[in-house]
Amino acid sequence: MIPGDKCFIVTDAMLVKLGIVSMLTKKLDEFGKAWQIFDEVEPDPHEETILRATEACSKFQPNLIIGIGGGSSLDAAKAVWFLYEHEEDKFTIDELNPFEELHMGVKAKCVAIPTTSGTGAEVTWAVIVTRTDVDGNESKLEQPNGDVIPTYAIVDPQFTKNLPKVLTAATGFDIIAHSSEGLIAEWRTDFADACCYHALDLVKDYFVKAYQNGEDMEAREKMANAASLGGLGFGNSQVIIGHAMGHSLGAVFHLTHGKAVGVMLPYILQYCLRNPDDDTALKTIAKAAKKLGLAEWKDDLAAASDAYIQFLNSLQKSVDFPHTLEECGITREDLGKNMERLVQLTNESSSITMSPREASDALIQKIFEYAFEGKSIDF
């Protein structure tokens, strides 16, 4: 049994309403644990929400913090855990950076229970928090630290059974983005590769099944496992320019994370595959296509990697997922008006530093423009 008798639950109001949180609290009652719920986490949680939750947490003084929900609730729980643990130091979210040892787990342990299959937040070191500046502009802070990986992850597909189709599609594409970007990120390792490959294999076989029939519990289980495996993969190798651009789109246009990184994925992969200085990404994606059975072993690198891109395009159609930024509801005028900020936010993202191919401001802009029109990257 997980130790701790005073549990602070971080979640969103919808999960309380749907009775999903009560599946947890019934168990806590059964084991005689006290609990309190903070259910105000919104999609892409704002810093102010985290601070309100931390205040409530500090008053309750738990020895277990439980995040239950999608990536937003899990990230919020990780951030609350960090701030609560360092209450006496009066830390802010900015102190949650990858360069310090945080000595977590003294006051409380953290449990993460995902109710979507996508973010892998239950096993990763990243915490994404939305900050609004004095001019009202939003940006997504990427605050990673290995010490805020939850102490325990409970991955149980029963929590994802009622996930709506649109979220099943978006979170499924989040897994693919994590695993594909993780495979070609600069920090890839043999262990990360193994996790990413297997996550992709599971997604190939079960994504459409889970989308078409949410009650197919075998498919739900495999997608839940794929999400955690993808998290373990990219949590070690990191994500790349696709996430940097996706986070920018999320901050500027409020696209959900899965939709933003999923729609950008084919374009940023094509960009990385066309790296004139290094063909490692090309070889890796070509090999992935062959391993996944998307291409023949005899195919050359170009044909095999193209099969991978075609697989993504076809999957987008199968789960009614947008293929262009225009299909995400962004107008050409809005894209143009916000381009400078999109490029700036992309450059500010730490994820861009792990990309196998560098991108200048002009090239980042060009990728956004091609993604708007649905044009294959030819540069």
Add this chain to the structure above:
Amino acid sequence: MGLKFGTDNWVAAYIETLNNNKAYEESAKTWEGDFLFIIEPEDELDHEVRFYVDLWHGKARNGRTLEPGEVLDPEPPFVFSGKWGNWSKLIDGKLDPIKGLMTRKFRLKGDMKKVMRAVKAAQNLVKTIQMIDTEKY
């Protein structure tokens, strides 16, 4: 024969290389804040080496090595330090500076809020060292 790492000539070459590095210039176009680099003795290096660079909006305006015991006034807002063995790997391109920080092979002191919004600039700043023909210790 390259320039001996951490000497005045080497720092001058570093500044010139940095000022010709378009990738650094673009990623650091809003950066303001000097860096002090500290190389702690290890293996072949038997003394501490320190140099600083004055960084402003994508360019290095100035820089030099520091004498032993010399204290800069004001102190540079950012200090990047690590043992020689890790610096040696960094010079050879075998250790990414950001990965080195995350795995505690290097330490960075300063306003982390600022650094976290400029990771690409910080990476380009340190990776520029790899572009110099360097003679190691």
